Structure formats: C-alpha cells, structure tokens
Amino acid sequence: MSEVKGAYNVCIIGGGITGTALAYSLCNLGETSVAVFEKSYLSSGSTGRCGGGIRQQWSTKNNVRLAMRSVELFEHFKEDVGTDIEYYQGGYLMLSYDEEEAKQFEKNVEIQREEGLDVEILTPKQVSERYPYINTKDLVLATFCQKDGHANPHKAVIGYAQAARRMGAKIYTHTEVLGIDVQNGKVVGVDTNQGYFKCDAVVNASGPWSKQVSQLVGVDLPTESYRHQIFVTEPLENFFPMMAISFAGNFYMRQAQHGQFIMGQGDKDEKPGINYNVTFKFEKELTVKMVELFPFLRNLRIMRHWSGMYNMSPDAQPIIGQSNIVNNYFYAVGYSGHGFMVAPAVTEALAELIVFGKATHTDISYLNVDRFANAEVEKEKNVV
Ligand SMILES: Cc1cc2nc3c(=O)[nH]c(=O)nc-3n(C[C@H](O)[C@H](O)[C@H](O)COP(=O)(O)OP(=O)(O)OC[C@H]3O[C@@H](n4cnc5c(N)ncnc54)[C@H](O)[C@@H]3O)c2cc1C
Structure with missing residues (x-):
C-alpha cells in the first residue's frame, strides 16, 4: 500500500460525465467529502468522443422516464450548474x-x-x-x-467539475486507481499512482474500463466495450x-x-x-x-x-446501483450509446441512493446488475 494522501466519504473512479455529474449531485445533497479520480484528463473517455445527442424517444416506460428527467435537468443546466453547454x-x-x-x-x-x-x-x-x-x-x-436535442459533452463535463469543485469536491486528474482495498467485505480505500486514499464508499464510473475496475473489488460486471x-x-x-x-x-x-x-x-x-x-x-x-x-x-x-x-451491457441498458456483494461499492456503467443523455438523471438518483439509501427523483432499481440473474431481460430496441 502506498502513502496515505487523503480520506473522503465517497471516491469516484472516472472523470467523464458520470463521475463529474455524480460529484456535483452528491455536493448538491450536502455530501461534499467527495473525490473524483481520472487517469487521464477530464472527458478523455467516451464522453469527450460522443455525439452529444439527448433524446427521450425510447421503447420502454422506465427509459422514457429516466430520459425525461434528464432533459428537465439539461434544460436548467445553465442556471443550476453555471455553464453554457450549447444545449439546443x-x-x-x-x-x-x-x-x-x-x-x-x-x-x-x-x-x-x-x-x-x-x-x-x-x-x-x-x-x-x-x-x-x-x-x-x-x-x-x-x-x-x-x-429532444443535443449539447457539447466537453462543456458539460467541465461545467459539472467546476460546480462540484466550488462546492468542495476534489478532482484528481492523471491519477489512476490501481487497486481497491476491500476489508471484511467493505471498501476502505483506493490505491492510486498518486498515493492511497481512505474512503467510506467507492463508485465505479470508469466507462469502457468498468469490468476491469470492478474486478479490483472482486465483483464481476457483465459489460464489454466496443x-x-x-x-x-x-x-x-x-x-x-x-x-x-x-x-x-x-x-x-x-x-x-x-x-x-x-x-x-x-x-x-x-x-x-x-x-x-x-x-x-x-x-x-x-x-x-x-x-x-x-x-x-x-x-x-x-x-x-x-x-x-x-460500454455495453447484455440488454443495451445501463447498469446502475449498489453491489450486494460489497455493500459500499456502487456502479454506473454499461450505458451502451446513451450515457451522456441519461447521466444527469442517473447521477441524481445514484447520489440519493448513496446519501439516503434510496433514489427518490427517478426509479433506477430496474437498472441494478441483479436483473441479469433472471433468464429474461427486456432489451432496449432504440439503439444504434
Ligand atoms: C462515437 C460515440 C458516440 C456516442 N454518442 C452518444 C450520444 O449522442 N448521446 C449519448 O448520450 N451517448 C453517446 N455515446 C455514449 C456516451 O459517450 C457514453 O455512454 C458516456 O459518455 C459514458 O460516460 P462515463 O462518464 O460513464 O464514461 P467515460 O466518459 O468513458 O468516463 C470514464 C472515465 O474513467 C476513466 N478511468 C477508467 N479507468 C480508470 C482508473 N482505473 N482510474 C482512474 N480513471 C479511470 C477514463 O479515463 C474515463 O475518462 C456515444 C459514444 C461514442 C463512443
């Protein structure tokens, strides 16, 4: 284990739209002891490479609801988060x-x-x-x-990161999480190339690397990157x-x-x-x-x-939730081709789950990884 460099209530792995929006959402709920670790620069993963499309036309009720809540949040992005993200x-x-x-x-x-x-x-x-x-x-x-519409994904990430920083979150770029310290079935810290950070909860927001990062906790996620x-x-x-x-x-x-x-x-x-x-x-x-x-x-x-x-899941829908194997391990991954557009609603709900133990604004329980234990999963049809 490397030298202890800090301690946070929540450590987030990944500085894309998920990681930065989650840091912002946590701070909004008053949880400001938050660190984001990004192995490269912010938005260097899928977010900064995406098409920036934001739509609500989905084939399942739950996905329509999630997307509609995200659009409400995008509509108020400029006032709430404080950045013009070319939302149109x-x-x-x-x-x-x-x-x-x-x-x-x-x-x-x-x-x-x-x-x-x-x-x-x-x-x-x-x-x-x-x-x-x-x-x-x-x-x-x-x-x-x-x-429906579109926005500039780089500006959204930078906007969320700046707002989270203003509220107290720390964002470590060029800091790669190399290990996750699990003791007695609980995460107690993350080991990075810049030192060790203690934590009470860890979130996997590592996009294309979701499977490998999850393996650091010993939890298998059914994701593959294409x-x-x-x-x-x-x-x-x-x-x-x-x-x-x-x-x-x-x-x-x-x-x-x-x-x-x-x-x-x-x-x-x-x-x-x-x-x-x-x-x-x-x-x-x-x-x-x-x-x-x-x-x-x-x-x-x-x-x-x-x-x-x-980062694909077997039913082309995101995998969001809390692990029932390592209880203070959370994940928001496997978004297929629509993680940018749903990230505001997903991270709002995930922050509520982390802080209050329950998502209140939007139901995300149907996105828990446990759904794959059932033989039948409803595949989202509206994906390119
Ligand atoms: C060509 C293309 C077009 C797309 N078009 C759209 C679209 O129009 N609309 C839409 O909604 N979605 C679109 N998507 C999908 C969207 O880009 C993703 O679903 C979304 O950006 C995922 O965001 P994220 O923050 O979860 O992951 P990412 O943005 O990939 O962020 C994860 C971050 O984690 C970091 N990381 C990984 N491992 C570690 C580690 N061990 N330590 C520290 N950091 C780590 C990575 O460097 C990365 O920056 C598109 C994707 C692509 C590729």
Missing part, C-alpha cells in the same frame, strides 16, 4: 426504413405519449415537406420529438436543427453549433476490447450512405475522424 432542443427525427421497425415505432410512441412526451408520427410526405433537403426514398415512417467511430465535416451555414437517427438505417447525424456535421454508425462486426484506431472502411461506408440520404453533404470534406467506446 432542435428535436430528434427518428427515421424508419423497415416495416416491422415502423410498427415498433408506433408502439413506442404510445408508451412515450402515456408518459406525457409530445411526439409526432410523420409520413414520408410530411418529412419531405418539412425537410425538403432529406431524400425520403424508402422511408416508411418517422417520429419527431421537438424537446469501438464506435464518428467524424465531423467542415461547416455549413446552420439549417439542420435536429438529430437525425435511424436504427435500421444504422446512422445518426446532427449539425453542431458552429455548423459542422457530426455523424456515426455502428459496426456489428466489431470485436470487444479497447481500440481507438479509425478505418477508411468506416468513412467510405458512412459517406456513401449519408450522401444518398442527405444530398447536401455531397461536397463537404471530413475534417476529423475519431473513435470512442460503447
């Missing part, structure tokens, strides 16, 4: 090119409307009247929610307010505040493991597809292409 509610246009999927979209809209979400169902004709710059060939149906590539073009004048997304079409795209188009797609042939390389295959496949659907992209050049990791 330009809507999400969900495009379906598949008959079966379109039927599922209609069922999803019923669920979403029952939860009070204002969602429209659009025919291809309505889509082309509203967005004449989209090629609607082969489109079966679209849904649109104006209150590379996802993404690129950004040179800018055009702003005219494309929404995030356009298709699951059957396998793409998402939005225009950033400064005019660039950010877009990506999934690759079902990806193997699990950390891999930050980028491929020409990705650029070729995505550009051919996108130019056909969005002809105005034809002469735009790609400015930057990078990759990040989806």
Whole structure:
C-alpha cells in the first residue's frame, strides 16, 4: 500500500460525465467529502468522443422516464450548474426504413405519449415537406420529438467539475486507481499512482474500463466495450436543427453549433476490447450512405475522424446501483450509446441512493446488475 494522501466519504473512479455529474449531485445533497479520480484528463473517455445527442424517444416506460428527467435537468443546466453547454432542443427525427421497425415505432410512441412526451408520427410526405433537403426514398415512417436535442459533452463535463469543485469536491486528474482495498467485505480505500486514499464508499464510473475496475473489488460486471467511430465535416451555414437517427438505417447525424456535421454508425462486426484506431472502411461506408440520404453533404470534406467506446451491457441498458456483494461499492456503467443523455438523471438518483439509501427523483432499481440473474431481460430496441 502506498502513502496515505487523503480520506473522503465517497471516491469516484472516472472523470467523464458520470463521475463529474455524480460529484456535483452528491455536493448538491450536502455530501461534499467527495473525490473524483481520472487517469487521464477530464472527458478523455467516451464522453469527450460522443455525439452529444439527448433524446427521450425510447421503447420502454422506465427509459422514457429516466430520459425525461434528464432533459428537465439539461434544460436548467445553465442556471443550476453555471455553464453554457450549447444545449439546443432542435428535436430528434427518428427515421424508419423497415416495416416491422415502423410498427415498433408506433408502439413506442404510445408508451412515450402515456408518459406525457409530445411526439409526432410523420409520413414520408410530411418529412419531405418539412425537410425538403432529406431524400425520403424508402422511408416508411418517422417520429419527431421537438424537446429532444443535443449539447457539447466537453462543456458539460467541465461545467459539472467546476460546480462540484466550488462546492468542495476534489478532482484528481492523471491519477489512476490501481487497486481497491476491500476489508471484511467493505471498501476502505483506493490505491492510486498518486498515493492511497481512505474512503467510506467507492463508485465505479470508469466507462469502457468498468469490468476491469470492478474486478479490483472482486465483483464481476457483465459489460464489454466496443469501438464506435464518428467524424465531423467542415461547416455549413446552420439549417439542420435536429438529430437525425435511424436504427435500421444504422446512422445518426446532427449539425453542431458552429455548423459542422457530426455523424456515426455502428459496426456489428466489431470485436470487444479497447481500440481507438479509425478505418477508411468506416468513412467510405458512412459517406456513401449519408450522401444518398442527405444530398447536401455531397461536397463537404471530413475534417476529423475519431473513435470512442460503447460500454455495453447484455440488454443495451445501463447498469446502475449498489453491489450486494460489497455493500459500499456502487456502479454506473454499461450505458451502451446513451450515457451522456441519461447521466444527469442517473447521477441524481445514484447520489440519493448513496446519501439516503434510496433514489427518490427517478426509479433506477430496474437498472441494478441483479436483473441479469433472471433468464429474461427486456432489451432496449432504440439503439444504434
Ligand atoms: C462515437 C460515440 C458516440 C456516442 N454518442 C452518444 C450520444 O449522442 N448521446 C449519448 O448520450 N451517448 C453517446 N455515446 C455514449 C456516451 O459517450 C457514453 O455512454 C458516456 O459518455 C459514458 O460516460 P462515463 O462518464 O460513464 O464514461 P467515460 O466518459 O468513458 O468516463 C470514464 C472515465 O474513467 C476513466 N478511468 C477508467 N479507468 C480508470 C482508473 N482505473 N482510474 C482512474 N480513471 C479511470 C477514463 O479515463 C474515463 O475518462 C456515444 C459514444 C461514442 C463512443
């Protein structure tokens, strides 16, 4: 064990949106003895590599509720947290090119409307009247929610970190957690490359490294990380307010505040493991597809292409909660491709669980890892 450098009630491993938002949420509840350990710089993991999309159009009631609470928090981010994160509610246009999927979209809209979400169902004709710059060939149906939107993930992380610091949290960057000290079934400290820190509770918010970090406590989490590539073009004048997304079409795209188009797609042939390389295959496949659907992209050049990791769970939904093996070990991982958008509500609820022993604002009990002990899990269908 290395030299003792400090003691905190709560030690958080990971300085992405989860770690920093959780530090902020804990401080908001009066728990200011909090440290965040980030092995690199803040936002260096999946958060700083993500598309920044924020939507509420999900296929299960619980996920719709979680996303709606997150949107409420994003709507007040500037006043509450104190940073402008380029949050813009330009809507999400969900495009379906598949008959079966379109039927599922209609069922999803019923669920979403029952939860009070204002969602429209659009025919291809309505889509082309509203967005004449989209090629609607082969489109079966679209849904649109104006209150969905996007934000700048770097600014969100920095905003949360600054607000948490102002309230007393400590944030240690370039500090890697190498070991977690478990004695008599309880975490008592974390060992880092900068020294040892005592603690009463530890939170795994390590994104792509969730499985390895959990192994430091001796708890197995069913997560795997998969590379996802993404690129950004040179800018055009702003005219494309929404995030356009298709699951059957396998793409998402939005225009950033400064005019660039950010877009990506999934690759079902990806193997699990950390891999930050980028491929020409990705650029070729995505550009051919996108130019056909969005002809105005034809002469735009790609400015930057990078990759990040989806930390996946078996049902493509986050794994959030408290371990029943090591009681003061908490986790918020396995978000698939939507951790940025749900992080405000997830961390609000997780902070309540840590401080009060119960989440009050949003139910997160359905996200506990124990759900995988049951044979049947309900897979979230709305993911790229
Ligand atoms: C290409 C792409 C597009 C995406 N688009 C969207 C989108 O539009 N909307 C959306 O909501 N989500 C999107 N996502 C998913 C989203 O990025 C993630 O779900 C989310 O950022 C997870 O945040 P996090 O804080 O949990 O993890 P991360 O941001 O990965 O943070 C974890 C941090 O933990 C640190 N860490 C790991 N191990 C240790 C250790 N031992 N010691 C100290 N620090 C450690 C890492 O360095 C990292 O910074 C996308 C992801 C990718 C890759």
